[in-house]
Amino acid sequence: MSDIDRVVTVPIGPQHPALKEPESFMVDLRGEKIDAVRIRFGYNHRGIEKGCETRSYTQDLYLVERVCGICSFSHSTAFIHAVEEIAGLEVPVRAKYIRTIIGELERIHSHLLWLGVAGHEIGFDTLLMYTWRDREQVMILLARLTGNRVNYGINTYGGVRRDIAPDMMPEILKVVDSLEERTKHYIELAMREQTLIQRLSGVGKLSKEDALFLGTVGPTARASGVDRDARRDDPYLAYPDLEFKVVIDDHCDVYGRTIVRLGELMQTYSILRQLIKKIPDGPITVKAPRRIPEGEAVSRYEAPRGEDVHYVRGNGTEKPERVKVRAPTLANTASVGKMLEDGYLADLPIVVAAIDPCFSCTDRMVGVRESGTESRGAGRKTMTWEEVSRYGVEWHKARGLDFSSLGIPGGIEA
Amino acid sequence: MRAPRHHLGEMVSSVLGSLFRKPATIRYPYAPFKMPDRFRGPPKWESDKCIGCKLCSRDCPSQAITITKVGEKRFDQTVDLGKCVFCGQCAETCPRKVITMTPDFELAQIDKQNLKITYHASPAPAAPAPQPAAAPEPAKGAGEPTV
Amino acid sequence: MSWVVAGVNILIFPGMFFLLVLGLAGQFVDRKLYARLQSRVGPPWFQPVADFFKLLGKESVIPEEADRRMFVMAPVFALAAVVAAYLYIPLWSTKPIFSFYGDLVVVLYLLLIPTLTFFLGGWYSRSIFSTLGAVRSITQLFAYEIPLLIALLSPALLADTWSISGMTAYYQAHPWYWLFNLIGLGVALVTLLGKLERVPFDAPEAETEIVAGSFTEYSGRHLAFFRMAIDAEAIVSSSLVAAVFLPFGLGLPLWLGIIVYLAKLAGILFVLALLRTVFARLRMDQMINFCWRYVAPIAFLQVIIDLVLKEFL
Known part of the structure; x- marks a missing residue:
């Protein structure tokens, strides 16, 4: 009966009534039993x-x-x-x-x-x-x-x-x-x-x-x-x-x-x-x-x-x-x-x-992953403060929010 | 190690007791609620005593305070309650102690602009300015929202 | 003219409309009691009505993945089954609107349908939380349904009839015999908690684990009908318990009869509210264990008592 052994993945979080804050627990279930849990941070990094x-x-x-x-x-x-x-x-x-x-x-x-x-x-x-x-x-x-x-x-x-x-x-x-x-x-x-x-x-x-x-x-x-x-x-x-x-x-x-x-x-x-x-x-x-x-x-x-x-x-x-x-x-x-x-x-x-x-x-850290890379380590790179600021401004600009006029600390201009 | 005896429904007596006691909650917007006297609500300035040193705005953790010079030794103070974190550091810092924290807590506004409260210095008097025992001026009342 | 009377009976009084009003009132009583037991003020009396109409006015989102037809039908079926079951239960006299030999079994079947629709609605939502909730609903069904059945069976054994009105007539003729069935009443109340999916047996819709179980994807009027069906189910199953286990005060004038009936309902709702206040939610395995290890044997004890009594009375 391979059906009974099938693993179902239940996403507990980042939004879930059990959690008062955003955090992700991906739970692999066999029936009601937990097979494995993958915990992910970084939804609430406030700097x-x-x-x-x-x-x-x-x-x-x-x-x-x-x-x-x-x-x-x-x-x-x-x-x-x-x-x-x-x-x-x-x-x-x-x-x-x-x-x-x-x-x-x-x-x-x-x-x-x-x-x-x-x-x-x-x-x-x-x-x-x-x-x-x-x-x-x-x-x-x-x-x-x-x-x-x-x-x-x-x-x-x-x-x-x-x-x-x-x-x-x-x-x-x-x-x-x-x-x-x-x-x-x-x-x-x-x-x-x-x-x-x-x-x-x-x-x-x-x-x-x-x-x-x-x-x-x-x-x-x-x-x-x-x-x-x-x-x-x-x-x-x-x-x-x-x-x-x-x-x-x-x-x-x-x-x-x-x-x-x-x-x-x-x-x-x-x-x-x-x-x-x-x-x-x-x-x-x-x-x-x-x-x-x-x-x-x-x-x-x-x-x-x-x-x-x-x-x-x-x-x-x-x-x-x-x-x-x-x-x-x-x-x-x-x-x-x-x-x-x-x-x-x-x-x-x-x-x-x-x-x-x-x-x-x-939450201390936000991982920036190159799109298309699957594993966690891949595509990771070190950024300077200025690069991070610029990345953030551009990330939001691509989604319709322009923060460049705020004069982000770290010395980047519009 | 286990507790000796287990019961089902240990709380029955206390919950039944609650039926006959006054509830702990109140019907809030209809029943009044008051914060303790020393509660730190929005800061309030006695505008005429302000010397414009701007220390409050410098120490403010959330950059909520703006002091503007409107005349000879006269200053307007604006606090943005949308930014204010009600820490009371401004009152602490003020060298003349002209800032007090009020115990208001019902500060919700529909228009964000109304959160900006300005305390105006009284109009420039004809006579020489400083009057030590300045009686409460109209400016001491509720701040007028700026637009 | 008899079909007009029947129509009024089915649709208005004491049928569907009366049941739905009672359902909303029952929800209020339950929530208010729950709140007061927890030392809270609780909702105002019109809250269930306001909730219902608010939900009716909201957008009803149907997931793309879901089986549209099943998703929409499930709440309607639940409500229809519950209303149908109500017609066979004697409320304030020994005569329900309809009755025939064996209607106890039919009512039990009809009361099974809401749980099945929870399963189907959840299953066809295709969301992981709904599916888990649906599976839990049906797993739990096997745990509480049999003790409930046995508990309801024993008064029937004593009265030697499978019709609810026959049973009430029997207990009417032997006024104090219902006291023999108090154990069954206890079992029925406990298993009702399972049927209504309330704490401690609310694992199928455990908020902190699987969001809202079967109802996770439901919104708007579909959710409103589901909620209404659950409220009505609470009233119908309480009425059934009242008719089977508390068969007294049935021959009274109509207005007094209604008051006695409402008092019985209020009593049962109070016990249900109290029970859900004082327990923590049991896990699925613990729930099943509890039902089979303790509740089912106690239910059997009631059967044995009634069989023995039948020999002597």
């Missing part, structure tokens, strides 16, 4: 790194913040750490604590968001509605503390822009208490609800060896038993003063990733309580120079999705010479192919969602 080089450090701060909508604070803090290291700025302790508070609140909203999305991917929309309802508390709190629900804009070189008023501290604790209760409820739910366990456990297996070999980070790695957390391994901000446990799990599947994230939420609540107890008085900012001296720095930040790495090189001017962002999703994507091996099509959405992907943050 943020290059954009950073043409803007001043002050402007870059807000650009980098927009690498990701959910972990915006992670990116802005990772970037600002690198710049502060080059400039040799010593951030006041209170500012460090405020940054840590915002960072941990962001982790809460990111993990609750993830839990809801995971529920949606397995058709459990009630879980989505409930977690997002609870998440609203932390969103409103963040808006009250920083002035916005996402892209908080609270960081500034040498400190933070807004202080947390003393009367806000009990408000934070109130939200923490109420969310802790809810999280306990979700942990119980995850432990007991039969359909949830059936859909999550045993799905998207990733052994510890594979997790290490494929370079996974964050909850994805920790759910495979990799004991790694930048907050403990390379402490920054207020983390050296704090007591917390790195949650690891050895289920090695989507269920484990759920347990790790829920466990991290509980840790975060305890971290926030310590922060509020220990936060010292003092200034929240020091004066920062507009020109950042020559030098380079790499900074690590444990974003909710995993370790976020930023590299900045300054050349003594107001603009950085090079900015490089390694978003956590990039490190985790390679593992998706491994997790999907021998899985079901029905499990693809939840397996992809389980690494908490953020594809726009990840």
Whole structure:
């Protein structure tokens, strides 16, 4: 019966209801079983790194913040750490604590968001509605503390822009208490609800060896038993003063990733309580120079999705010479192919969602392929910045959009 | 390793409870929604206090601000809300602190031009210009859209 | 004049028009309950009507690859079959519009047709997502249809008749006997979720996997008719369950009878909405496993109970 063995290719993406961002998964199916998956990036390249080089450090701060909508604070803090290291700025302790508070609140909203999305991917929309309802508390709190629900804009070189008023501290604790209760409820739910366990456990297996070999980070790695957390391994901000446990799990599947994230939420609540107890008085900012001296720095930040790495090189001017962002999703994507091996099509959405992907943050490169060449390597060539600009302008012109009058940075004229 | 007992329909009691509680969502355009006080909406200038240093427009990450000189020590400020990312850096940078962030968030417009908001300096007074305690001028009200 | 009465009965009340209005109302009740259970406000009462007319006014795109005739016919067939099935179900009296010996089997067959049209519509769309959805529809059919059949069979065994009106008459004569069939009622409600392709058995139209399954390529009025058929199917199958498993309050005056009937429907819709709120979607293999390993044996248990009871009563 060769018909049963026939492989059907299903295109999941670049546009598909399971994916919140454009990314392509070409899935070869035998029946409902997955035979092979081909992942392709590059649908959402925004040129943020290059954009950073043409803007001043002050402007870059807000650009980098927009690498990701959910972990915006992670990116802005990772970037600002690198710049502060080059400039040799010593951030006041209170500012460090405020940054840590915002960072941990962001982790809460990111993990609750993830839990809801995971529920949606397995058709459990009630879980989505409930977690997002609870998440609203932390969103409103963040808006009250920083002035916005996402892209908080609270960081500034040498400190933070807004202080947390003393009367806000009990408000934070109130939200923490109420969310802790809810999280306990979700942990119980995850432990007991039969359909949830059936859909999550045993799905998207990733052994510890594979997790290490494929370079996974964050909850994805920790759910495979990799004991790694930048907050403990390379402490920054207020983390050296704090007591917390790195949650690891050895289920090695989507269920484990759920347990790790829920466990991290509980840790975060305890971290926030310590922060509020220990936060010292003092200034929240020091004066920062507009020109950042020559030098380079790499900074690590444990974003909710995993370790976020930023590299900045300054050349003594107001603009950085090079900015490089390694978003956590990039490190985790390679593992998706491994997790999907021998899985079901029905499990693809939840397996992809389980690494908490953020594809726009990840896209770093656009491959230009000569038409007619089939294989990926063929027709590849290196272009200078000017050539890329010209190529882009011409590409759009051929499709009826004339951008040549915009004065594209990189020095090309109409 | 497995959790001891599995249940079907673990959420039944909590969803049934929701039936008798107020829903978490609101009928938004009909029911009012307010952002917190310190919410960063569009920036607003006190035009008469502006000294025209253009630092705000220089620091603006999205090049949304234009300052134009309209007379002796008088400046008009235009912000393009289509470009503005509401980061508030302009208010931060301003040496005279004449920029405040308003908590409006319902900014949708049908015509893109209406997103450009200009704050006008008050007409050139006959007497020598600077008046430290300049009372709120008509210009302080909602900006007029330029065309 | 009898053909006029029959025409009115079939087309208007309590036939097609009444069914379609009930279908839209049922959709509203379901969506509102689903929303309230999820702590949301939910849609206003006219939303299903607005959706229906909006879809009627939209362009209906038929894929080039699709088999045009089958693609267009599938929704019409679905709706027609559902309306036809409604005519044989006793609603608020023991007498439906039409009835004959064995109409239970006919109603079950007619209720099978919508699922078959989902398959045909999806299959002839020729799109990969539709095809997968179509295959899943038909695979799932084999899992839930047999427990459903067995569950509906057992009250018939007890009443010793294959006609629904005969069954209702029997239970009318023995007022409390329907309590023996509560297990069957549970099985029927669970399998209805499969028939209506709702969570946890909505794999055939799992949005996050295969977009909308069979309906991926449907748009405009064809989609509107499909949606209408599904809404009507929910009402018809709930009515069938009400007639078979909740056969009380049938000899009442018309207005009271209608109220009792609507209350029964609302109860069944509430249970269906509640069930789809509290579960995650099962995978195809898990769904089939669940139906055969748990639901079918329970349905058989009901048959055995009824056979034993028949000996003693």
